[in-house]
Amino acid sequence: MQGPHPDGLALCRIQSALAADVVVGAGKMDIPVTAVYASDLMSDVLAYGKPGSALLTGLNSKQAAISAYMAEFRAVIFIRGKRPAEAICKFAEEKGLVVLSARDDMFEACAKIADLDGTAADPSPSEDLRPPMVEEETxxxxxxxxxxxxxxxxxxxxxxxxxxxxxxxxxxxxxxxxxxxxxxxxxxxxxxxxxxxxxxxxxxxxxxxxxxxxxxxxxxxxxxxxxxxxxxxxxxxxxxxxxxxxxxxxxxxxxxxxxxxxxxxxxxxxxxxxx
Amino acid sequence: MKLQDMISPLELKALTHVEDKEVEGIFISDMLSDVMSSAKAGDLWLTVQTHKNIVSAANLVDMAAIVVTHGKSVPKETVDLADRFHVAILSCDGSNFELSAKLHAIGFRPR
Structure with a gap:
């Protein structure tokens, strides 16, 4: 359990609480995140982060977006006004990750998100589009x-x-x-x-x-x-x-x-x- | 708020001697360069880093104490160095985010 929002908290609510800029994924702000993981250590994100989370980080490097993608996160929120480089945005765009940029520091951002009531969020239906496994083939x-x-x-x-x-x-x-x-x-x-x-x-x-x-x-x-x-x-x-x-x-x-x-x-x- | 008064409500575990210091703010980061550039004196520093360099960083910035989150075990050389430089290290099982929520609940606000 990494946050108080088992039912999901729509990204637009986080975005408005933090007054964050939407850098990538303006059309995906109704997607819910189920937990928040706040860290700059990507191995920890990979080890402990839960799928469906939002990553709150000050690590303004492509590794943050790649780690979030690997760990099945839905969003990366850069703190302290950090603006991700073009390559990071392009990667996020391709992989369907939402990227926000907030002016708060990590504690301010955590505190504001913790203040939101997750139960009021209405999670959009999750889609499952995976094709069938290819049979008998290496x-x-x-x-x-x-x-x-x-x-x-x-x-x-x-x-x-x-x-x-x-x-x-x-x-x-x-x-x-x-x-x-x-x-x-x-x-x-x-x-x-x-x-x-x-x-x-x-x-x-x-x-x-x-x-x-x-x-x-x-x-x-x-x-x-x-x-x-x-x-x-x-x-x-x-x-x-x-x-x-x-x-x-x-x-x-x-x-x-x-x-x-x-x-x-x-x-x-x-x-x-x-x- | 006094550091000593935070130990029990936040379920922190002291790994070093804890002097009675005033905690004036909270800073969360796992990057030493960020700590050196942005943390303020008197901040309580939440991190998942356990490398002994955290002691030097906390000492340079004059932070109130370090809280190692996520139940990470802290190497003996880090603890020994902290004791030598009078830097308090505490630990907790929750994540950076969970501890933030608790700190917020006991009244800490961004300064």
């Missing part, structure tokens, strides 16, 4: 992730998510795969030189393998521990690198296989059962 895709390329970070997982949605994988499963792929992708961007990524799915299983070339991980067991990190302050400024990535992956994937050779690279295989 789908295979390959992608390349560039290490150190923070500008494109998150694009491979965005494509993976779009593919899974298109073939009609159940939304909760899509979300889990997307979150794991995104964390894996960010690890490559932060710590490796490049990686081949493979997505394989059939009726029974979805498999994502991220095979990187880079410095490798000396102690895999240690790396799986929550809070353990070698990220730099610059990387933390992107909302990642808090030592939540691999634990988050383990939480969301059914099977995780992580092998690493120091000086060569790391192979992360994540498998998800399709029921």
């Amino acid at each position: 789908i295979r895709y390959a992608f390349l992730i560039d290490g150190h390329d923070f500008a494109s970070a998150g694009m491979v997982s965005t494509q993976v998510k779009a593919i899974l949605k298109t073939v009609g994988v159940e939304p909760a499963l899509v979300r889990r795969v997307a979150i794991c792929t995104y964390e894996g992708e960010m690890n490559v961007v932060m710590h490796a030189d490049k990686a081949r990524t493979e997505l394989v799915l059939d009726d029974h299983e979805i498999r994502v393998v991220i095979d990187d070339e880079g410095k490798g991980i000396p102690d895999v067991t240690l790396a799986m521990q929550e809070g353990w990190t070698t990220a730099t302050d610059e990387q933390r400024a992107l909302g990642f690198g808090s030592g939540m990535g691999l634990p988050n992956i383990r939480k969301n994937a059914d099977v995780v296989d992580l092998t690493s050779v120091v000086g060569k690279g790391t192979r992360l295989e994540m498998r998800f059962r399709v029921i």
Whole structure:
């Protein structure tokens, strides 16, 4: 439970309480959000945020919009008057995310939203447009992730998510795969030189393998521990690198296989059962 | 409001020694750069960050205390550093948003 609005609170009510500017999604202001997640740490958003939430953040980077999309949020509200860049707006527009910009700081915004009465909101009917699962077929895709390329970070997982949605994988499963792929992708961007990524799915299983070339991980067991990190302050400024990535992956994937050779690279295989 | 008086209504847990300070405002952020640029002296800082750098940031801005939210466990080196610099760290199980709602309910308003 991350907010007092289990029945949903229409975005227009939040927008008017905060006197926020609608940056993207003016036509979607009647959509309800069911919770509010206030954080600048994207791994936490991915780990604890609930689908249908609004993200309240001061992290004015594309990673905020990508994380919100991966976690199935409906809106991103930038605080302290931050205006998202064109690339963020374009991404949000494409993915159907609402983007607001509010002048309040995080506490002011939280307090004003907490003051709204969620029960008065009238949630619009949720739509379910997913096509039937493709039968008896193995789908295979390959992608390349560039290490150190923070500008494109998150694009491979965005494509993976779009593919899974298109073939009609159940939304909760899509979300889990997307979150794991995104964390894996960010690890490559932060710590490796490049990686081949493979997505394989059939009726029974979805498999994502991220095979990187880079410095490798000396102690895999240690790396799986929550809070353990070698990220730099610059990387933390992107909302990642808090030592939540691999634990988050383990939480969301059914099977995780992580092998690493120091000086060569790391192979992360994540498998998800399709029921 | 006095920090000591907030511990029980907000169900906070003190991880360090807590001096009796006045809390003058609330600041929520998980980015140290934002804290350094926008937080005010006397603010109570809500964050999910637990890295020992939070102690330096709180100390520089002269914040009333740090509340680590979402039940995050705080590493010993962070707590030790906080004790050394007389920065109070408390923790709570709720999220940034939930604790904001409680603070609002006990009378905190944006300053």
